[in-house]
Amino acid sequence: MAADEKNIPEGWPPPPGKRSGGRKAAGGFTPPRALIPIIFLVLVLVFVVFVFVSGKGGIVDVADTEIAVLVNYVTGDETIITTPGVTIFLPWANEAFILDKAPNEFVMRGKQDIDFNHVRELSIRASDGSSFRFDEMVIQYQLIPSAAAVVLQDSGAGDAFKRNWVRAYARSVLRDEFGRYSSDEIADPSNYSTATAASKIELNRLLAPHGIEIIQIITPKPSFDVAVEKAIEDRKNANQEVERLQIEQTKLTQERVRKLAEMERTKAAEFEQVLGTLTADKIIADKNQVQVEKTADAYMIAQVNAGKAQEGKKLQEARALEVSARKEAEGLRARVEALEARGEILVREQLAEKLAKVNFRVVPYRRDPTPVRIEHIGSVNPDLVPVGTSTRTGGNR
Missing domain, CATH: 2.30.30 (SH3 type barrels.)
Structure with missing residues (x-):
């Protein structure tokens, strides 16, 4: 107590008449009475x-x-x-x-959350177990004007509706929809466009009871690991080459069909032309056939008639020759019979007639009582030599 009493300043406590009961006694500012109404109005x-x-x-x-x-x-x-x-x-x-x-943007970018509308990037595990990410995913949203009262009751006044609802649903819905595809499938723009549309539908279904709607989801190209990126790029190039070859095949098939159709039309026209020519030729050939048949029939009739006439003529000649031959044969037979009856006499008569025409002159070759050779000079028929005379050849007849 003694120490505390030493610290008490002198004159404390002050006398009752000098206690501070106002600003003036404490050294504060006391406004004039004229300023009090002005301060009140302000x-x-x-x-x-x-x-x-x-x-x-x-x-x-x-x-x-x-x-x-x-x-x-x-x-x-x-x-x-x-x-x-x-x-x-x-x-x-x-x-x-x-x-x-007004439209608002919920941005998923970077490695950490900044505020309720700017959060870290979206990473997704694909259906095949690989991972990919979107470097910047932007979701545009706004409150539904007709549901403003619901927004007020559900979220509160001001910007309270921007704080939690989109942030609560966006990441899980996007992971579910994009995670349905493999890394190869999600590289196809048509697939992640489909996933984006499905995500928008699902988010609107979840946010509609809270008076919020999704206007648009801006989806960039997904990013992969280097090896996956290279594999996807190679697959993309291969698919493009396949598509190019399929287009080329389609073009060649169409060209083939066109050429076949053109060839069929050409051949059909040529066939019709040839068929017309053959038909005309057949008509002409039929006419010629009829004419030839008529000519042949006439020729055949003429030849048959000529043959019959020739046959009749030859028959008559044959009959005449037959009669003549019969008569000649009968004459020869009569002569043969006469020769048979007077054969030796007739031969001698004939021989005598022949010898009567022969002149004989005997000239000895040498005066020898026994001549060796006799020549018949001037003989009409030197072959007719009396029997017993010698010939030029030295022989005897």
């Missing part, structure tokens, strides 16, 4: 401005990108104001809440 003005700005003063200004919900605390009714401009209402019993109806 405070009232500030309060009124605060009330009007906060939507509790009976006047609310709605911008083009805003929507207001007027809540009647007496009846519990909620009125949605979508028309831009100033709206007057009964204060204290009503209150206006301003909500942002």
Whole structure:
């Protein structure tokens, strides 16, 4: 107690008449009485401005990108104001809440969360076990104007609806929809376009009860590991080559069909032309055949008639020759019979007739009583030599 008493300043406690009971005694500022009403008016003005700005003063200004919900605390009714401009209402019993109806962006980018609309990048595990990511995924969303009262009740005033709903559903829905595909399939733009559309539908289904809708999901090209990227690029090039070859095959098939059709038309025209020519030739040939047949028939009739006439003539000649031959044969037979009856006599007669025509002159070759050779000079028929004479050859007859 002694130490505490030493620390007590002198003159403490002050006398009752000198205790500080006001600003002046404490050395503070005491405003003049004329400024007190002005200060009061300023405070009232500030309060009124605060009330009007906060939507509790009976006047609310709605911008083009805003929507207001007027809540009647007496009846519990909620009125949605979508028309831009100033709206007057009964204060204290009503209150206006301003909500942002402009499109907002929920961005998934980077390695860490920045705020409720900027979070880390989206990484997804594909159905084949590989992983891929989107370097920047942007989801554009806004509140549904007709459901502004639901947004107010569900999320609260101001930007409260932007804080949790999209962030709560976006990552899981996107992983589910994109994770249905393998790394090869998701590299196909048509597949991740399908996944994007499915994600938008599912997010709208989940966010609609909270008065929020997805406008658009901007999906970039997915990123893979280097080896996967190379494999996907190689597959893409191979698919492009296959598509090119298929297009080339289709073109060649169409060209083949066109050429076959053209050839068929050409051959059909040629066939019709040849058929017409052959038909005309057949008609001419038929006519010629009839003419030839008629000519042949006439020739045959003429030849048959000529043959018959020749046959008749030859028969007559044969009969005449037969009669002549018979007569000659009969004469020869008579002579033969006569020769048979007088054969030796007739031979001698004939020999005598022949010898009568022969002149004989015997000239000895040498005067020898026994001549060796006799020549018949001037003989008509030197072959007819009397029997017993010698010939030129030295022989005897």
